[in-house]
Amino acid sequence: IDEFGAPYVVKADGLAAGKGVIVTSDREAALAHADTYLPSGPVLVEEFLAGPEVSLFFLSDGDTVRALSPAQDFKRALDGDEGPNTGGMGAYSPLPWLGERFGGEDAFVAQVTAEVAEPVIRQLDAEGTPFIGLLYAGLILTESGVKVIEFNARFGDPETQVVLARLRSPLSRLLLAAASGTLESEPAPEFSADAAVTVVLASEGYPEAPQTGRAIEGTDAAASVDGVHLAHAATATADGALVATGGRVLNVVAVGADLADARERAYTALERITLEGGHYRRDIAARAAG
Ligand code: GLY
Numbered sequence: 001i002d003e004f005g006a007p008y009v010v011k012a013d014g015l016a017a018g019k020g021v022i023v024t025s026d027r028e029a030a031l032a033h034a035d036t037y038l039p040s041g042p043v044l045v046e047e048f049l050a051g052p053e054v055s056l057f058f059l060s061d062g063d064t065v066r067a068l069s070p071a072q073d074f075k076r077a078l079d080g081d082e083g084p085n086t087g088g089m090g091a092y093s094p095l096p097w098l099g100e101r102f103g104g105e106d107a108f109v110a111q112v113t114a115e116v117a118e119p120v121i122r123q124l125d126a127e128g129t130p131f132i133g134l135l136y137a138g139l140i141l142t143e144s145g146v147k148v149i150e151f152n153a154r155f156g157d158p159e160t161q162v163v164l165a166r167l168r169s170p171l172s173r174l175l176l177a178a179a180s181g182t183l184e185s186e187p188a189p190e191f192s193a194d195a196a197v198t199v200v201l202a203s204e205g206y207p208e209a210p211q212t213g214r215a216i217e218g219t220d221a222a223a224s225v226d227g228v229h230l231a232h233a234a235t236a237t238a239d240g241a242l243v244a245t246g247g248r249v250l251n252v253v254a255v256g257a258d259l260a261d262a263r264e265r266a267y268t269a270l271e272r273i274t275l276e277g278g279h280y281r282r283d284i285a286a287r288a289a290g
Helices: 027-040 098-102 105-126 159-166 171-180 219-223 259-270
Strands: 008-011 021-024 044-046 053-061 065-067 076-078 082-085 090-093 132-142 145-152 195-202 228-232 235-238 241-244 248-256
Touching (some): 008 027, 021 027, 021 082, 053 105, 053 159, 053 171, 065 105, 098 105, 105 132, 105 145, 132 171, 195 259, 219 228, 219 259, 228 259
Antiparallel strands (some): 008 044
16 A cells, blocks of 8 residues: 555545545555455555546547547535545536647547557457447546546446537437447547536435435426436435435436536536435536636
8 A cells, every 4th residue: 555655546446436435645544445345355556646537538449539528527415525435426527627728628538548448459459358338438547648647438327418519510329339340431420519517416314325215306397498408327216206216316417618617517407305304515517607
């Protein structure tokens, strides 16, 4: 654990759904976290990478790679990136601040495609295990360059809610082209210039001990806000009523002319939803919206 020094990043295996990670400057807390997870699986101690996190998804047919639009998610439970890690409390896309550092979002995407996605896809192909599907690159933009913190072979949650909200090209065509080896002849995915923000409504006690079975009201009123739709995650109907069945209950997804507009719509909609003890972050995309 002392190889990298503080802050320490201790990560339980992926089955912990993002909640098995602790980032702390307290060596004892890092060791205690490792102890908690040691009985159930391997623990990885990683170098801490400082900088903003960006999620970038790529479709691959094993040879050709097509990037989607970058998004940023908010993994901590509380405003100001405080509290425990979660599966994700909100996300937004696009990331206007990428322009300052990379000369535009397109330049950033081109760089990560050339330096990260294409080499990975080429290497997997060379090893006889071509990757066909969705490659999720979790990136940290450090002072010394773009670093990969993780790959997933799936769409990310909640980033997908905002990336797909802006996707203009038919997703089914892109997925079919990836599956059938024809991505090269498919036009690059197109995205609207609109901004999208999603905010996750979580149950009381999430992530440690979510309270479930509580009634959710006001979803129709929330979904009637212009530009808003709901993406349900842990809901069910019981005796005709909508109830929460897990920690991250639903996403309020809003599209607007810019991030400030999308934020306003998302939070207007959230205020119409009631869930006893429910909580959500109030600062999703706040800094990026300016
Ligand atoms: N948003 C993090 C994940 O999907 O793993």
